[in-house]
Amino acid sequence: MSDAPTLGALLVAARRRLKDAGIDTADIDARLLVEAATGASRLDMLAAADRSVAPDAVERLQKWLHRRAAGEPVGRILGAASFYGLDFALGPDTLEPRPDTETLVEVALAAVRAGRIAGASPHGDGLRLLDLGTGTGAIAVTLLAKLPCARGVATDLSPGALSVARDNAHRNGVGDRLDFAQGDFFSAVSGSFNLIVSNPPYIASAVISDLDPEVRLHDPLLALDGGPDGLDAYRTIVGDLHDHLVPGALFAVEIGWDQGKAVEALFGTAGLVEIEVHCDLGGRQRVVSGRRSTQFD
Known part of the structure; x- marks a missing residue:
C-alpha cells in the first residue's frame, strides 16, 4: 500500500495550515494551491479525493504553502x-x-x-x-x-x-x-x-x-x-x-x-x-x- 498522501488529505492539511497562519481566505487559497501543485482539476478535487499525489508535487505544495502563510498572495505564488x-x-x-x-x-x-x-x-x-x-x-x-x-x-x-x-x-x-x-x-x-x-x-x-x-x-x-x-x-x-x-x-x-x-x-x-x-x-x-x-x- 502506498504511503503517498491523497488529494483529499493534502487539501485538508493545506486548509488547516493556512487557517492556523491567520489567512482569511484559507479555504479557497488551499484549493487553488493544491490544484496547481498537483495538476488536479476542480472536478478531481471532488471526485478523485483518494488519488495519490507524487512526492515532487507534495514538495512543491509545501513550499507554496510556506509562502502563502508568510503573506504572499496566491496570484504572486502562481504567477x-x-x-x-x-x-x-x-x-x-x-x-x-x-x-x-x-x-x-x-x-x-x-x-x-x-x-x-x-x-x-x-x-x-x-x-x-x-x-x-x-x-x-x-x-x-x-x-x-x-x-x-x-x-x-x-x-x-x-x-x-x-x-x-x-x-x-x-x-x-x-x-x-x-x-x-x-x-x-x-x-x-x-x-x-x-x-x-x-x-x-x-x-x-x-x-x-x-x-x-x-x-x-x-x-x-x-x-x-x-x-x-x-x-x-x-x-x-x-x-x-x-x-x-x-x-x-x-x-x-x-x-x-x-x-x-x-x-x-x-x-x-x-x-x-x-x-x-x-x-x-x-x-x-x-x-x-x-x-x-x-x-x-
Missing part, C-alpha cells in the same frame, strides 16, 4: 490570477487584478450593450476603447473578449507591464485587436476614443505604509501611489480628456472607497455629464463614470 473568468499572467510591474475592478468592466459593458456609447453597436462594432495604465491588461482584454467587434489601445508607463499585458492579450485571444503604447496616460496616444477606462494609482502617499502587507509588499508602488490626496492621476487624466473623448463617449475610472465625491467633482470640472458613482458588490463606491456632452469642446 497568474483569474479576472472576470479569464486568466492573466502577473509580473513585478503589475497589480494583481482584483474582483473589485470587475465593477469597472461591468459599468463599461452595460453601457455598450445598452447602446449608450456613441458610434458603437451593442456588440462593440465601431467601439474604440482606451485603457490608461493597463497593468496586466485585465480591463482592456476582458472588454475586448466580451465585445468581439471592438478594438482598443492600452497604455502603461512601465515597459514590463506592457510586455505582460501584450502576452495576456494573446493568451486570451484578443491580441490582434489591442494595440499597446508606452507612456504616462495620454502622452503615448493620439486620436479619439468612444470609451476610455482606467484604474489609476489612487492611494494617498501617506497611507501606503498602512496598507495590508499583501498589497504593500507585493504590488508595485508606481501602481499604488496617487500622490498626497490620492487624486493626482485623476487630475492629469481629466486635464487632457477633451483631446481624446469623442462627443457622446463614456469615461469611467476605478476609485478608492472614499473618493466618490472628489472624483465626481473632477468629472464636473472636465465638462462631463450624466456623472454616476457606482458601488461594488460589497456596497462600497468603486467606479465613477461620465459622458462627454455633444456640446463639450
Whole structure:
C-alpha cells in the first residue's frame, strides 16, 4: 500500500495550515494551491479525493504553502490570477487584478450593450476603447473578449507591464485587436476614443505604509501611489480628456472607497455629464463614470 498522501488529505492539511497562519481566505487559497501543485482539476478535487499525489508535487505544495502563510498572495505564488473568468499572467510591474475592478468592466459593458456609447453597436462594432495604465491588461482584454467587434489601445508607463499585458492579450485571444503604447496616460496616444477606462494609482502617499502587507509588499508602488490626496492621476487624466473623448463617449475610472465625491467633482470640472458613482458588490463606491456632452469642446 502506498504511503503517498491523497488529494483529499493534502487539501485538508493545506486548509488547516493556512487557517492556523491567520489567512482569511484559507479555504479557497488551499484549493487553488493544491490544484496547481498537483495538476488536479476542480472536478478531481471532488471526485478523485483518494488519488495519490507524487512526492515532487507534495514538495512543491509545501513550499507554496510556506509562502502563502508568510503573506504572499496566491496570484504572486502562481504567477497568474483569474479576472472576470479569464486568466492573466502577473509580473513585478503589475497589480494583481482584483474582483473589485470587475465593477469597472461591468459599468463599461452595460453601457455598450445598452447602446449608450456613441458610434458603437451593442456588440462593440465601431467601439474604440482606451485603457490608461493597463497593468496586466485585465480591463482592456476582458472588454475586448466580451465585445468581439471592438478594438482598443492600452497604455502603461512601465515597459514590463506592457510586455505582460501584450502576452495576456494573446493568451486570451484578443491580441490582434489591442494595440499597446508606452507612456504616462495620454502622452503615448493620439486620436479619439468612444470609451476610455482606467484604474489609476489612487492611494494617498501617506497611507501606503498602512496598507495590508499583501498589497504593500507585493504590488508595485508606481501602481499604488496617487500622490498626497490620492487624486493626482485623476487630475492629469481629466486635464487632457477633451483631446481624446469623442462627443457622446463614456469615461469611467476605478476609485478608492472614499473618493466618490472628489472624483465626481473632477468629472464636473472636465465638462462631463450624466456623472454616476457606482458601488461594488460589497456596497462600497468603486467606479465613477461620465459622458462627454455633444456640446463639450
